[in-house]
Amino acid sequence: MSSPRPPARRSGWVIGRVVGAPIILAPSWLIAAVLLTLIFAPTVRARSENLGALVYVVALAFVVLLFASVLVHELAHGLMARARGQQPREFVLTLWGGHTAFGGVTPTPASSALIAVVGPLANLVLAAGFFAIAQGVDATSLVGLLIWSGCLTNAFVGLFNLIPGLPLDGGFLLEAAVWAATKNRHTGTVAAGWVGRVVAVGVFAWALLVPWSQGRPPELYDMVWGGLIGAFLWSGASAAVRGGRTQKAVGLITAASVGRRAVGVEHTVSIAHAGALAAAAGAEEVVILSPDGRPAAYVDRAAAASVPADVAGTTPVTAVAVPLPGGAVVDARLTGQELVGAVGRATEHSPVAAAVVDGRVVGLIRAMDVVAAIRS
Known part of the structure; x- marks a missing residue:
């Protein structure tokens, strides 16, 4: 199974590197190794009763062969991803088999399908190779048992992963087919x-x-x-x-859908004048501009509403201002993931960002409104 998004580095032991990406043995792999060794041991003992305690060594060899096949599967994913413009980040062997993470340009349906299918195909090629070797080996011997085990496990891993349902590789093939059909x-x-x-x-x-x-x-x-x-x-x-x-919800997000319409006003105007400008523009929010025209603050509406009407005309709008740190600005023309990413960066030090078009304030976006839109 593969992920197009690079997750945080997983815990485990780095046992090697391929194309710059670490091969990580997750702690859960040890659980799988012990359980599978105990499961394979009776089969080995039935073939060679005189092995004694060595039966577990042979059974462990079967397990290592199985996970080597899984590693080949994951390396095939990563190498194809790299060939299609995505950089592998890590190859992980886990309790349930393996996982490959990679990042880079967004793949096309064809790229996604190719990355998915090469893993199972690599296992089926290995299964065919083991089968060919098995023809000249005594199937009742330990060597023969090991070779047949390699054939059957690779065939199983390859065929099982081709089942068309996520999180299996066949699911990524189905995803790519529907993606291509529906765009x-x-x-x-x-x-x-x-x-x-x-x-x-x-x-x-x-x-x-x-x-x-x-x-x-x-x-x-x-x-x-x-x-x-x-x-x-x-x-x-x-x-x-x-x-x-x-992700579908993210793709529908626009500045208008998650922001509130705003108007920019000079920092010298009064609260009453700012309110009149907002009403004339049909805006809910007021953004206060610095002398150089940069969004510098926004009006706390509750504070502005508490100012008596008889003094609102003489009270400067800065008296009810909440500062906007530098960089708390996003391009209102962005949509989808680009907008979400821009809001995330703009609100690192403030929960609110001003939305602008060609330097003109058109809205005010709160990070919590973006989160709510995604969740809904």
Whole structure:
């Protein structure tokens, strides 16, 4: 699975680097290594009863081979991403397999599809290679068992990841297809996320229904693993649905939709005069300009309303001003993610930013209103 957004560096051990990106072994990998070694050990013991305690060493070799296959899968994602203009940030091996994070230019549907498909294809190529080698090896020997294990695990990783539902790679392929058809990536993300939820339910149902169809009760082992994998897929798919909806909401944001109409006034005018200018312009807010015309403050409406009418004409508007720090300005022509990013930078030291067009104040944007628009 891959992420186009670079997350914060994950905890773990850096075991190498590829194209400048660290390969990280997450602490949860140790849990997977122990559990899978214990699961594989009975199979190894059944093949070679005279191994004794070495059975766990051989079983661990199977686990290392499995995660090496996962690493090849993730490296394929990262290298293709780099070829398509995105820089890999990290390759992580985790309890559930692996994760590749990369950042850079926004991919096209074709780029997204290529980045997604090369991971499973790399595993299927490895499976074919192991299968070819297995033809000349005794399948009952430990070496033969190891080779067949490499063949089957790579085939499983490749085919399972091609299932069309997020967070699997097949889900990114479905997302790219819907994205190309609708010209809207977020629609594709939501659609692939819902299919991923169906897949998650299907995995758990499979663990229950297959034994029942064979006339036997489901085993606890199958139910536990089916439930864990199903829960993992459901969580990833649900996160994709929420993320797609959020990004779609972000794409609709404009300065007019999240800001309040404002008018700029000189710092020398009175409260009454500023109010009259705002009323004439149909504005809700008043931004006070510095002598050089820069937005320097905005009027606290509650404070202005508390000033008696008989003195409002002689009280300077600066008496009810809230300072705007330098940089608390955004271009009102920006939309979507660009506007959200600009507001985020402009409100680092102030909860409010002035929206301007060619230097003229047209609105006042509060960070909390942007957050509310995204959440709604």
